[in-house]
Amino acid sequence: MLLMQIDWLFLIEKIGLITIILLISLGIAAYATWGERKVAAVMQDRIGPARAGIFGLLQPLADGGKLFFKEEIIPQSASKIIFVLGPAMFMVTALMTSVIIPWGPSFEVGGRIISLQVADINIGILFIFGVVSLGVYGIMLGGWASNNKYSLLSSIRAASQSISYELAMGISLIALLLLTGTLSLHDIVEQQHGFWADGYFTWNFFKQPLGFFIFLVCAFAELNRAPFDLPECESELNMGFHLEYSSMKLGLYLFAEYINMFISSAVMATLFFGGYNYPGMDWVSAHAPQWLFVLSGVTAFFVKIIAFILFFMLIRWTLPRFRYDQLMKLGWKSLIPLALINMLITGGIALWLGK
Amino acid sequence: MDLFEILFWILTIGAISSALGVILSRNPINSVICLIATFFAISGHYVLLNAQFLAVVNIIVYAGAIMVLFLFVIMLMNLNADVEPQKSRLVQFAGIISGGILFLVILAALRDSKINGVLEKSSNSVGLIENLGKTLFQNYVLPFEISSVLFLSAMIGAMVIGKKEPSNDLPERSPNQN
The missing domain is CATH 1.20.5 (Single alpha-helices involved in coiled-coils or other helix-helix interfaces)
Structure with missing residues (x-):
């Protein structure tokens, strides 16, 4: 009786989609580590990884293998359960946001519309906030459970940094929501259809340039990436919260950081740069077979994501690290007032346009 | 027993057992983690009632912000199980008696109460x-x-x-x- 109620095709479709997204996230994160080294090498006039495979392309596999075979050490005075829970939670929260991102246009197979989004929930953006605000637990618990002063300092830094920047991030997104009028990511992407409509760009970046700038800076801070990588500041804190971790637990922390980067690039591409929309997509949709149209949408989305990842890397190897008081001053005294002004102006414009 | 009921029972058992974990665990950090788990289970109940906004706000505000601050304070004060103050027998008895009386009052009040207008599960759009x-x-x-x-x-x-x-x-x- 119970088995009859479940739509098995639906379940299989979603499980397949989740598996593919998971594999792609892990693959891109693995090759982001390779990409980061190559970008760093190019910017410092070096060659970078070159021994494993052509252009060092097998380097991520070699790194993963090394991490798996390292000895696993749990410090004597650590709280064992929480010590293991830390990296696991960090990885889970890193992967959770991918559920609501629309990866491509929907298509029809045998009278069944298949959407390339695992769950189209009507509170999409709030879900992102929820997961982002949970992301800090992995760092906090791991840092505390290590029972090490450097780790504790680092986890406290991470927590206060993420709480401070969440506010500006939220306010910058409220301005976006005033224009879109919906929280569902699927609807937001559909509103950005094509590139040009009714005498203006459709992509939200051109409607909310300041909001995008604030969101980008906050994303850097939430990701603990340079120039805001104070929690793992190697010159002061010896890599901070993952100082005591070894083997694949360390691997999970390092890896989840790159997954976070991938997912937040996807979120930014979805919210501000039109997701899977690209200029001239109506022409392609009219002239090409359906599978080609879907494939081109997915490709356009991934091109945007990879461009963002490269931008993250470029910033990391260009700017020096902030000092902690500068970081707090930037968050509370510059970004939050700026985001509030942006919200007021956007509200005024939305009222004037009569939305 | 349909899918709704199975999910309801899983969430209920999760909520009650993690809520018990909050008061029974000696380590304050474990209590905080159990409390976070309780919030998640309650959010799951909200989703079952089709109140998605309430569910996600519960996670953002309580699990995401307030509990991080709790954890923050506990970490900074470095509370451990062995520094927990041991209360005297008298205080423990007083606590048991007053808690029992409160429970009795709530039970008596609930016995006579009547619920008007039960929410239709998952078919309404109030939330x-x-x-x-x-x-x-x-x-x-x-x-x-x-x-x-x-x-x-x-x-x-x-x-x-x-x-x-x-x-x-x-x-x-x-x-x-x-």
């Missing part, structure tokens, strides 16, 4: 964000705005209390320390 926003800003706009002013004043009050008063008897700063 969806559009309806919630319309209700808040049309029917309850005055209380809503007054409560937001109240929160603002609480925030400013906390800042005023927390602000250091400039005092003159501080030792003089060395020149390189500003």
Whole structure:
């Protein structure tokens, strides 16, 4: 009786989609580590990884293998359960946001519309906030459970940094929501259809340039990436919260950081740069077979994501690290007032346009 | 037993057992983690009632913000199981008796109460964000705005209390320390 109620095709479709997204996230994160080294090498006039495979392309596999075979050490005075829970939670929260991102246009197979989004929930953006605000637990618990002063300092830094920047991030997104009028990511992407409509760009970046700038800076801070990588500041804190971790637990922390980067690039591409929309997509949709149209949408989305990842890397190897008081001053005294002004102006414009 | 009921029971058992974990565990950090798990289970109940907005706000506000601050304070104070103050027998008995009396009163009150208008499970749209926003800003706009002013004043009050008063008897700063 119970088995009859479940739509098995639906379940299989979603499980397949989740598996593919998971594999792609892990693959891109693995090759982001390779990409980061190559970008760093190019910017410092070096060659970078070159021994494993052509252009060092097998380097991520070699790194993963090394991490798996390292000895696993749990410090004597650590709280064992929480010590293991830390990296696991960090990885889970890193992967959770991918559920609501629309990866491509929907298509029809045998009278069944298949959407390339695992769950189209009507509170999409709030879900992102929820997961982002949970992301800090992995760092906090791991840092505390290590029972090490450097780790504790680092986890406290991470927590206060993420709480401070969440506010500006939220306010910058409220301005976006005033224009879109919906929280569902699927609807937001559909509103950005094509590139040009009714005498203006459709992509939200051109409607909310300041909001995008604030969101980008906050994303850097939430990701603990340079120039805001104070929690793992190697010159002061010896890599901070993952100082005591070894083997694949360390691997999970390092890896989840790159997954976070991938997912937040996807979120930014979805919210501000039109997701899977690209200029001239109506022409392609009219002239090409359906599978080609879907494939081109997915490709356009991934091109945007990879461009963002490269931008993250470029910033990391260009700017020096902030000092902690500068970081707090930037968050509370510059970004939050700026985001509030942006919200007021956007509200005024939305009222004037009569939305 | 349909899917709804199975999920309901899983969430209920999760909520109650993690809530028990909050009060039974000796380590404050474990209590906080159990409390977070409780919030998640309750959010799951909200989703079952089709109140998605409430569910996600519960996670953002309680699990995401307030619990992080709790964890923060506990970490900074470095509370451990062995420094927990041992209460005397008398206080323990007083606690048991007063708690029991409170339980009795609640039980007596609940026995006579009548629930009017049970929410239809998962078929209503009361908890969806559009309806919630319309209700808040049309029917309850005055209380809503007054409560937001109240929160603002609480925030400013906390800042005023927390602000250091400039005092003159501080030792003089060395020149390189500003």
